Amino acid sequence: MKQFFKKKALNIIIPALCMFLSFLSGCTGKQAEPSKRTDTAMGTIVSQTVYVTEQGEAELTEEIMSLIRNLEENMLSWRLPTSEIYQVNTRAARGEEGISLSGELYQIIGTCLTLSAASEGAFDISLGKVIRLWNIDEWSQNGETGYKLPAQEDISEALSHRGSDDVSLQGNSLYLPAGVQLDLGAVGKGIALQRILDYLEEQPDKPRGAVISVGGSVLTYGEKPDGDSWRVGILNPFDTSENLGYLSLTGQWCISTSGDYERFVEVDGIRYHHIIDPATGYPAQSGVSSVTVLTKDGLLSDALSTACFVLGVEKGSRLAEEFDAEVLFVDKSGEMHMSKGMEEYFHLSK
Ligand code: AMP
Ligand code: MG
Numbered sequence: 448m449k450q451f452f453k454k455k456a457l458n459i460i461i462p463a464l465c466m467f468l469s470f471l472s473g474c475t476g477k478q479a480e481p482s483k484r485t486d487t488a489m490g491t492i493v494s495q496t497v498y499v500t501e502q503g504e505a506e507l508t509e510e511i512m513s514l515i516r517n518l519e520e521n522m523l524s525w526r527l528p529t530s531e532i533y534q535v536n537t538r539a540a541r542g543e544e545g546i547s548l549s550g551e552l553y554q555i556i557g558t559c560l561t562l563s564a565a566s567e568g569a570f571d572i573s574l575g576k577v578i579r580l581w582n583i584d585e586w587s588q589n590g591e592t593g594y595k596l597p598a599q600e601d602i603s604e605a606l607s608h609r610g611s612d613d614v615s616l617q618g619n620s621l622y623l624p625a626g627v628q629l630d631l632g633a634v635g636k637g638i639a640l641q642r643i644l645d646y647l648e649e650q651p652d653k654p655r656g657a658v659i660s661v662g663g664s665v666l667t668y669g670e671k672p673d674g675d676s677w678r679v680g681i682l683n684p685f686d687t688s689e690n691l692g693y694l695s696l697t698g699q700w701c702i703s704t705s706g707d708y709e710r711f712v713e714v715d716g717i718r719y720h721h722i723i724d725p726a727t728g729y730p731a732q733s734g735v736s737s738v739t740v741l742t743k744d745g746l747l748s749d750a751l752s753t754a755c756f757v758l759g760v761e762k763g764s765r766l767a768e769e770f771d772a773e774v775l776f777v778d779k780s781g782e783m784h785m786s787k788g789m790e791e792y793f794h795l796s797k
Contacts, residue, residue: 484508488515489523489635490584491662498656498672507654514646515639515661522552523635525575525628526584535621536575536628545620553619555631555638555746562750563611566766570754571725573614575628576605583721584632586710594712596719602728609725633705636664637749640701644668644745663704664749667696681793684708684736684777691777692795694741703748705756706737722756733759734779741773741789748772760784 481496482505493515495508524530528537531552538546548556559572578584580597608626615622623629631638639661647653647668656669658677667677676695683691684706694702707730710721724731738755742748751772755763760776764786767774773789785793 482508486512488512489519489639489661491636493659493661495659496657497654497659498669499652499654507650511643511646511659514642518639518642519635522549523631523638525579525630525632532629532631535623539623539627539629542625544622545617546623547620548616550619553616553621555634556614556621556629557616558746559631559634559750560611560614560616562747562754565769566754566758568611568725569757569762570633570750571609571611572629572631572633573609573611573623573627574723574725575630576608576626577602577723577725577728578630578632579628580605581719581721581723583710586712586721594714596714606725606728633753634746634749636661637701637703637745637747640664640666640745640749644699644701663706663709663752664745665702666745667698667700667702669699670697681739681775682706682708682737685781690796691783692793694739694792695794696741696792699743700741701743701745701748702739702741703745703752704737704739705752707735707756708737722753724757731757733757733763735759735763735776736779737777738763739775740767741775741792742770 481498483496485492485494487493493512495511497507499507520527520529522531525532525536527533531549535546556572562570563572580601610624613624614627643659643666647657654669656671659666665679667679671677676697679694679696679702680690681692681694681704683689687708705722707718707720707722711718720730722731723729733756735756738752740748740751740755742751747770751767751770754766755774755776758766760778763776764774767786773786773792775783775785775789775793777783
Protein backbone atom coordinates (compact mmCIF):
# COMPACT_ATOMS: atom_id res chain seq x y z
CA MET A 448 0.00 0.00 0.00
CA LYS A 449 1.10 3.50 -0.79
CA GLN A 450 2.45 5.53 2.06
CA PHE A 451 0.19 8.22 3.44
CA PHE A 452 1.15 11.13 5.55
CA LYS A 453 -0.88 13.47 7.64
CA LYS A 454 -0.46 17.17 7.80
CA LYS A 455 -2.23 19.55 10.10
CA ALA A 456 -3.78 22.09 7.82
CA LEU A 457 -2.46 25.54 8.36
CA ASN A 458 -4.64 28.33 9.66
CA ILE A 459 -8.06 27.83 10.85
CA ILE A 460 -10.01 24.64 10.94
CA ILE A 461 -10.71 22.83 7.73
CA PRO A 462 -13.71 20.70 6.77
CA ALA A 463 -15.25 20.24 3.28
CA LEU A 464 -13.08 20.69 0.27
CA CYS A 465 -13.53 21.59 -3.38
CA MET A 466 -11.56 23.22 -6.01
CA PHE A 467 -11.42 26.18 -8.19
CA LEU A 468 -8.98 27.45 -10.73
CA SER A 469 -6.32 29.99 -10.39
CA PHE A 470 -3.60 30.77 -12.80
CA LEU A 471 -0.07 31.82 -12.25
CA SER A 472 0.56 35.48 -12.43
CA GLY A 473 3.81 37.07 -13.38
CA CYS A 474 3.68 35.91 -16.98
CA THR A 475 5.96 37.40 -19.54
CA GLY A 476 4.63 40.27 -21.60
CA LYS A 477 4.71 38.12 -24.73
CA GLN A 478 2.29 35.58 -23.41
CA ALA A 479 -0.93 35.24 -25.40
CA GLU A 480 -4.02 36.22 -23.47
CA PRO A 481 -6.24 33.25 -22.83
CA SER A 482 -9.86 33.17 -23.86
CA LYS A 483 -12.01 32.87 -20.72
CA ARG A 484 -15.68 32.24 -20.20
CA THR A 485 -18.05 31.03 -17.52
CA ASP A 486 -21.42 29.36 -18.13
CA THR A 487 -23.80 27.03 -16.38
CA ALA A 488 -24.60 23.51 -17.55
CA MET A 489 -25.30 20.15 -15.87
CA GLY A 490 -26.61 22.08 -12.86
CA THR A 491 -23.21 23.57 -12.17
CA ILE A 492 -20.70 26.20 -13.20
CA VAL A 493 -18.51 25.57 -16.23
CA SER A 494 -15.38 27.68 -16.49
CA GLN A 495 -12.98 27.66 -19.41
CA THR A 496 -9.55 29.17 -19.93
CA VAL A 497 -8.13 28.31 -23.33
CA TYR A 498 -4.86 29.38 -24.92
CA VAL A 499 -4.94 29.32 -28.71
CA THR A 500 -2.43 30.69 -31.15
CA GLU A 501 -4.93 31.55 -33.89
CA GLN A 502 -8.33 33.20 -34.11
CA GLY A 503 -11.23 30.99 -33.24
CA GLU A 504 -11.10 30.68 -29.47
CA ALA A 505 -14.68 31.93 -29.20
CA GLU A 506 -15.86 29.10 -31.42
CA LEU A 507 -13.85 26.57 -29.49
CA THR A 508 -15.31 27.49 -26.10
CA GLU A 509 -18.77 27.67 -27.68
CA GLU A 510 -18.32 24.20 -29.14
CA ILE A 511 -17.27 22.89 -25.74
CA MET A 512 -20.42 24.31 -24.15
CA SER A 513 -22.60 22.64 -26.81
CA LEU A 514 -20.79 19.41 -26.25
CA ILE A 515 -21.51 19.51 -22.49
CA ARG A 516 -25.15 20.45 -23.04
CA ASN A 517 -25.61 17.72 -25.65
CA LEU A 518 -24.12 15.18 -23.31
CA GLU A 519 -26.65 16.13 -20.65
CA GLU A 520 -29.63 16.29 -23.01
CA ASN A 521 -28.86 13.20 -25.04
CA MET A 522 -27.30 10.86 -22.56
CA LEU A 523 -27.02 11.67 -18.88
CA SER A 524 -30.02 13.58 -17.57
CA TRP A 525 -32.46 11.57 -15.45
CA ARG A 526 -35.14 14.23 -15.95
CA LEU A 527 -35.04 15.10 -19.68
CA PRO A 528 -37.07 12.67 -21.83
CA THR A 529 -34.54 13.20 -24.63
CA SER A 530 -31.74 11.50 -22.71
CA GLU A 531 -30.73 7.87 -23.01
CA ILE A 532 -30.64 7.40 -19.23
CA TYR A 533 -34.19 8.76 -18.95
CA GLN A 534 -35.30 6.28 -21.60
CA VAL A 535 -33.46 3.41 -19.92
CA ASN A 536 -35.13 4.23 -16.59
CA THR A 537 -38.56 4.52 -18.21
CA ARG A 538 -38.19 1.16 -19.93
CA ALA A 539 -36.87 -0.45 -16.74
CA ALA A 540 -39.87 0.92 -14.81
CA ARG A 541 -42.13 -0.79 -17.37
CA GLY A 542 -40.39 -4.06 -16.56
CA GLU A 543 -38.61 -4.38 -19.90
CA GLU A 544 -35.64 -6.70 -19.90
CA GLY A 545 -32.61 -6.35 -22.11
CA ILE A 546 -32.53 -2.64 -22.88
CA SER A 547 -30.28 -1.89 -25.85
CA LEU A 548 -27.69 0.85 -25.31
CA SER A 549 -25.51 3.10 -27.42
CA GLY A 550 -21.89 1.96 -27.57
CA GLU A 551 -20.73 4.88 -25.43
CA LEU A 552 -23.27 4.39 -22.65
CA TYR A 553 -22.57 0.66 -22.71
CA GLN A 554 -18.90 1.34 -22.02
CA ILE A 555 -19.62 3.96 -19.37
CA ILE A 556 -21.97 1.64 -17.47
CA GLY A 557 -19.43 -1.18 -17.80
CA THR A 558 -16.74 0.95 -16.17
CA CYS A 559 -19.17 2.06 -13.45
CA LEU A 560 -20.02 -1.56 -12.65
CA THR A 561 -16.31 -2.37 -12.36
CA LEU A 562 -15.93 0.52 -9.92
CA SER A 563 -18.96 -0.60 -7.93
CA ALA A 564 -17.45 -4.03 -7.50
CA ALA A 565 -13.99 -2.65 -6.64
CA SER A 566 -15.49 -0.28 -4.05
CA GLU A 567 -17.65 -3.05 -2.57
CA GLY A 568 -20.76 -1.14 -3.52
CA ALA A 569 -19.74 2.24 -2.04
CA PHE A 570 -20.06 3.68 -5.54
CA ASP A 571 -23.38 2.61 -6.98
CA ILE A 572 -25.10 3.97 -10.10
CA SER A 573 -28.25 2.00 -9.26
CA LEU A 574 -29.12 4.36 -6.39
CA GLY A 575 -31.58 6.35 -8.54
CA LYS A 576 -34.62 5.74 -6.32
CA VAL A 577 -32.82 6.73 -3.13
CA ILE A 578 -31.40 9.87 -4.76
CA ARG A 579 -34.85 10.92 -6.07
CA LEU A 580 -36.28 10.38 -2.59
CA TRP A 581 -33.77 12.77 -1.07
CA ASN A 582 -34.49 15.16 -3.95
CA ILE A 583 -30.80 16.05 -4.09
CA ASP A 584 -30.91 17.71 -7.50
CA GLU A 585 -33.40 20.26 -6.20
CA TRP A 586 -31.18 21.40 -3.35
CA SER A 587 -29.55 24.73 -3.85
CA GLN A 588 -25.80 25.06 -3.59
CA ASN A 589 -26.08 26.98 -0.32
CA GLY A 590 -28.22 24.72 1.72
CA GLU A 591 -31.99 24.57 1.97
CA THR A 592 -34.55 25.62 4.56
CA GLY A 593 -37.98 24.10 5.15
CA TYR A 594 -36.86 20.73 3.83
CA LYS A 595 -38.64 17.59 5.02
CA LEU A 596 -36.43 14.56 5.52
CA PRO A 597 -37.52 11.34 3.81
CA ALA A 598 -39.14 8.78 6.12
CA GLN A 599 -37.03 5.80 7.19
CA GLU A 600 -39.53 3.32 5.70
CA ASP A 601 -39.37 5.10 2.34
CA ILE A 602 -35.57 4.98 2.42
CA SER A 603 -35.68 1.26 3.21
CA GLU A 604 -38.13 0.70 0.38
CA ALA A 605 -36.00 2.68 -2.10
CA LEU A 606 -32.86 0.85 -0.95
CA SER A 607 -34.48 -2.48 -1.72
CA HIS A 608 -34.40 -1.37 -5.40
CA ARG A 609 -30.71 -0.90 -5.82
CA GLY A 610 -27.58 -2.96 -6.13
CA SER A 611 -25.07 -2.83 -8.96
CA ASP A 612 -24.28 -6.51 -8.33
CA ASP A 613 -27.58 -7.38 -9.98
CA VAL A 614 -27.13 -5.04 -12.94
CA SER A 615 -25.56 -6.70 -15.95
CA LEU A 616 -24.50 -6.05 -19.53
CA GLN A 617 -24.82 -8.70 -22.22
CA GLY A 618 -24.57 -8.30 -25.95
CA ASN A 619 -25.42 -4.64 -26.44
CA SER A 620 -28.02 -4.68 -23.72
CA LEU A 621 -28.49 -3.73 -20.12
CA TYR A 622 -30.35 -5.90 -17.64
CA LEU A 623 -31.75 -4.16 -14.57
CA PRO A 624 -33.60 -5.84 -11.71
CA ALA A 625 -37.26 -4.77 -11.33
CA GLY A 626 -37.69 -1.29 -9.90
CA VAL A 627 -34.04 -0.23 -10.25
CA GLN A 628 -33.34 3.26 -11.59
CA LEU A 629 -29.93 4.50 -12.71
CA ASP A 630 -28.32 7.79 -11.68
CA LEU A 631 -25.02 8.87 -13.25
CA GLY A 632 -24.74 12.08 -11.18
CA ALA A 633 -21.50 10.92 -9.62
CA VAL A 634 -19.72 10.63 -12.98
CA GLY A 635 -21.45 13.11 -15.31
CA LYS A 636 -18.87 15.86 -14.89
CA GLY A 637 -15.99 13.46 -15.35
CA ILE A 638 -17.57 12.05 -18.50
CA ALA A 639 -17.89 15.62 -19.77
CA LEU A 640 -14.17 16.18 -19.18
CA GLN A 641 -13.36 13.04 -21.13
CA ARG A 642 -15.48 14.19 -24.06
CA ILE A 643 -13.85 17.63 -23.97
CA LEU A 644 -10.42 16.03 -23.98
CA ASP A 645 -11.32 13.89 -27.02
CA TYR A 646 -12.68 16.98 -28.75
CA LEU A 647 -9.50 19.02 -28.10
CA GLU A 648 -7.36 16.16 -29.34
CA GLU A 649 -9.39 15.94 -32.57
CA GLN A 650 -8.83 19.61 -33.46
CA PRO A 651 -6.58 20.06 -36.51
CA ASP A 652 -5.29 23.22 -34.81
CA LYS A 653 -5.13 22.08 -31.21
CA PRO A 654 -5.15 24.75 -28.51
CA ARG A 655 -1.82 25.14 -26.85
CA GLY A 656 -3.27 24.77 -23.40
CA ALA A 657 -6.58 24.80 -21.57
CA VAL A 658 -8.06 24.44 -18.12
CA ILE A 659 -11.73 23.61 -18.04
CA SER A 660 -13.77 22.98 -14.92
CA VAL A 661 -17.23 21.46 -14.79
CA GLY A 662 -18.33 21.84 -11.18
CA GLY A 663 -15.88 20.01 -8.96
CA SER A 664 -14.10 18.32 -11.88
CA VAL A 665 -11.22 19.95 -13.73
CA LEU A 666 -9.34 19.10 -16.92
CA THR A 667 -5.86 20.47 -17.56
CA TYR A 668 -4.58 20.18 -21.12
CA GLY A 669 -1.35 21.15 -22.86
CA GLU A 670 0.80 23.91 -21.48
CA LYS A 671 0.75 27.56 -20.58
CA PRO A 672 2.47 29.70 -23.18
CA ASP A 673 4.99 30.90 -20.59
CA GLY A 674 5.86 27.30 -19.76
CA ASP A 675 4.58 27.59 -16.21
CA SER A 676 2.55 24.87 -14.52
CA TRP A 677 -1.23 24.88 -14.11
CA ARG A 678 -2.51 25.61 -10.64
CA VAL A 679 -5.71 23.91 -9.63
CA GLY A 680 -7.00 25.31 -6.36
CA ILE A 681 -8.34 23.01 -3.67
CA LEU A 682 -11.08 24.67 -1.63
CA ASN A 683 -11.06 24.70 2.11
CA PRO A 684 -14.13 22.59 2.82
CA PHE A 685 -14.79 24.50 6.06
CA ASP A 686 -14.65 27.88 4.39
CA THR A 687 -15.20 27.69 0.67
CA SER A 688 -14.31 31.34 0.24
CA GLU A 689 -10.68 30.33 0.47
CA ASN A 690 -8.27 27.76 -0.89
CA LEU A 691 -6.62 25.19 1.27
CA GLY A 692 -3.91 24.75 -1.27
CA TYR A 693 -3.40 23.96 -4.92
CA LEU A 694 -2.12 21.25 -7.23
CA SER A 695 0.73 22.27 -9.48
CA LEU A 696 0.40 20.26 -12.69
CA THR A 697 1.84 20.12 -16.17
CA GLY A 698 0.13 18.58 -19.18
CA GLN A 699 -3.09 16.61 -19.17
CA TRP A 700 -4.83 15.64 -15.93
CA CYS A 701 -8.33 15.16 -14.57
CA ILE A 702 -9.00 16.25 -11.02
CA SER A 703 -12.31 15.63 -9.24
CA THR A 704 -13.41 16.66 -5.79
CA SER A 705 -16.37 15.34 -3.81
CA GLY A 706 -17.24 17.35 -0.72
CA ASP A 707 -20.02 17.61 1.84
CA TYR A 708 -20.27 21.36 1.22
CA GLU A 709 -21.21 21.03 -2.46
CA ARG A 710 -24.89 20.26 -1.95
CA PHE A 711 -26.65 19.91 1.35
CA VAL A 712 -29.73 20.67 3.43
CA GLU A 713 -29.90 21.46 7.12
CA VAL A 714 -32.68 20.11 9.31
CA ASP A 715 -32.77 20.76 13.08
CA GLY A 716 -29.15 21.85 13.00
CA ILE A 717 -27.98 18.70 11.23
CA ARG A 718 -26.40 18.90 7.79
CA TYR A 719 -27.41 16.29 5.22
CA HIS A 720 -25.18 16.23 2.16
CA HIS A 721 -25.51 14.71 -1.30
CA ILE A 722 -23.17 11.70 -1.18
CA ILE A 723 -25.17 8.69 -0.09
CA ASP A 724 -23.85 5.60 1.62
CA PRO A 725 -25.56 2.77 -0.29
CA ALA A 726 -25.39 0.63 2.86
CA THR A 727 -27.72 2.95 4.80
CA GLY A 728 -29.46 5.18 2.25
CA TYR A 729 -28.32 8.22 4.29
CA PRO A 730 -25.52 10.73 3.61
CA ALA A 731 -22.17 8.98 4.11
CA GLN A 732 -20.57 9.43 7.53
CA SER A 733 -17.04 8.29 6.87
CA GLY A 734 -15.29 11.02 8.81
CA VAL A 735 -14.35 12.81 5.59
CA SER A 736 -15.25 16.35 4.49
CA SER A 737 -13.77 16.24 1.03
CA VAL A 738 -11.79 14.02 -1.30
CA THR A 739 -9.80 15.07 -4.35
CA VAL A 740 -8.66 12.47 -6.89
CA LEU A 741 -6.03 13.05 -9.56
CA THR A 742 -5.86 10.76 -12.60
CA LYS A 743 -5.59 10.96 -16.38
CA ASP A 744 -9.18 9.84 -16.93
CA GLY A 745 -12.25 11.98 -16.21
CA LEU A 746 -14.79 9.26 -15.51
CA LEU A 747 -12.34 7.48 -13.22
CA SER A 748 -11.45 10.59 -11.20
CA ASP A 749 -15.13 11.47 -10.73
CA ALA A 750 -16.23 7.95 -9.78
CA LEU A 751 -13.29 7.52 -7.41
CA SER A 752 -13.86 10.82 -5.62
CA THR A 753 -17.43 9.78 -4.81
CA ALA A 754 -16.40 6.24 -3.85
CA CYS A 755 -13.51 7.44 -1.66
CA PHE A 756 -15.81 9.86 0.13
CA VAL A 757 -18.15 7.01 1.06
CA LEU A 758 -15.28 4.67 2.02
CA GLY A 759 -13.27 7.11 4.16
CA VAL A 760 -9.50 7.51 4.41
CA GLU A 761 -8.22 3.95 4.83
CA LYS A 762 -10.42 2.00 2.45
CA GLY A 763 -10.59 4.92 0.03
CA SER A 764 -6.80 5.14 -0.12
CA ARG A 765 -6.59 1.47 -0.99
CA LEU A 766 -9.19 1.88 -3.73
CA ALA A 767 -7.39 4.87 -5.27
CA GLU A 768 -4.15 2.95 -5.26
CA GLU A 769 -5.77 0.02 -7.02
CA PHE A 770 -6.56 2.40 -9.91
CA ASP A 771 -3.18 4.19 -9.81
CA ALA A 772 -4.88 7.41 -8.78
CA GLU A 773 -3.52 10.02 -6.39
CA VAL A 774 -5.83 11.10 -3.59
CA LEU A 775 -6.15 13.84 -0.99
CA PHE A 776 -8.63 13.59 1.88
CA VAL A 777 -9.59 16.34 4.30
CA ASP A 778 -11.14 14.74 7.35
CA LYS A 779 -13.74 16.20 9.69
CA SER A 780 -11.09 17.46 12.08
CA GLY A 781 -9.32 19.32 9.31
CA GLU A 782 -6.46 16.91 8.94
CA MET A 783 -5.22 16.11 5.47
CA HIS A 784 -4.24 12.61 4.34
CA MET A 785 -2.66 12.19 0.95
CA SER A 786 -1.02 9.55 -1.19
CA LYS A 787 2.73 9.75 -1.61
CA GLY A 788 2.32 10.76 -5.25
CA MET A 789 -0.12 13.55 -4.35
CA GLU A 790 2.50 15.00 -2.06
CA GLU A 791 4.51 15.95 -5.16
CA TYR A 792 1.69 18.02 -6.63
CA PHE A 793 0.00 19.56 -3.59
CA HIS A 794 1.08 22.85 -2.06
CA LEU A 795 -0.50 24.58 0.91
CA SER A 796 -1.79 28.09 0.33
CA LYS A 797 0.48 30.61 1.91
P1 AMP B 1 -20.07 13.71 -6.66
O1 AMP B 1 -20.37 15.12 -6.30
O2 AMP B 1 -19.28 13.52 -7.93
O3 AMP B 1 -19.45 12.94 -5.52
O4 AMP B 1 -21.45 13.00 -7.00
C1 AMP B 1 -22.56 13.06 -6.13
C2 AMP B 1 -23.81 12.73 -6.91
O5 AMP B 1 -23.76 11.35 -7.27
C3 AMP B 1 -25.07 12.91 -6.09
O6 AMP B 1 -25.66 14.16 -6.33
C4 AMP B 1 -25.94 11.75 -6.57
O7 AMP B 1 -26.60 12.11 -7.79
C5 AMP B 1 -24.95 10.67 -6.90
N1 AMP B 1 -24.57 9.79 -5.76
C6 AMP B 1 -24.69 10.02 -4.42
N2 AMP B 1 -24.17 9.02 -3.70
C7 AMP B 1 -23.69 8.12 -4.61
C8 AMP B 1 -23.02 6.85 -4.49
N3 AMP B 1 -22.72 6.32 -3.30
N4 AMP B 1 -22.69 6.21 -5.65
C9 AMP B 1 -22.98 6.74 -6.86
N5 AMP B 1 -23.62 7.91 -7.03
C10 AMP B 1 -23.96 8.60 -5.93
MG1 MG C 1 -17.91 12.02 -8.44
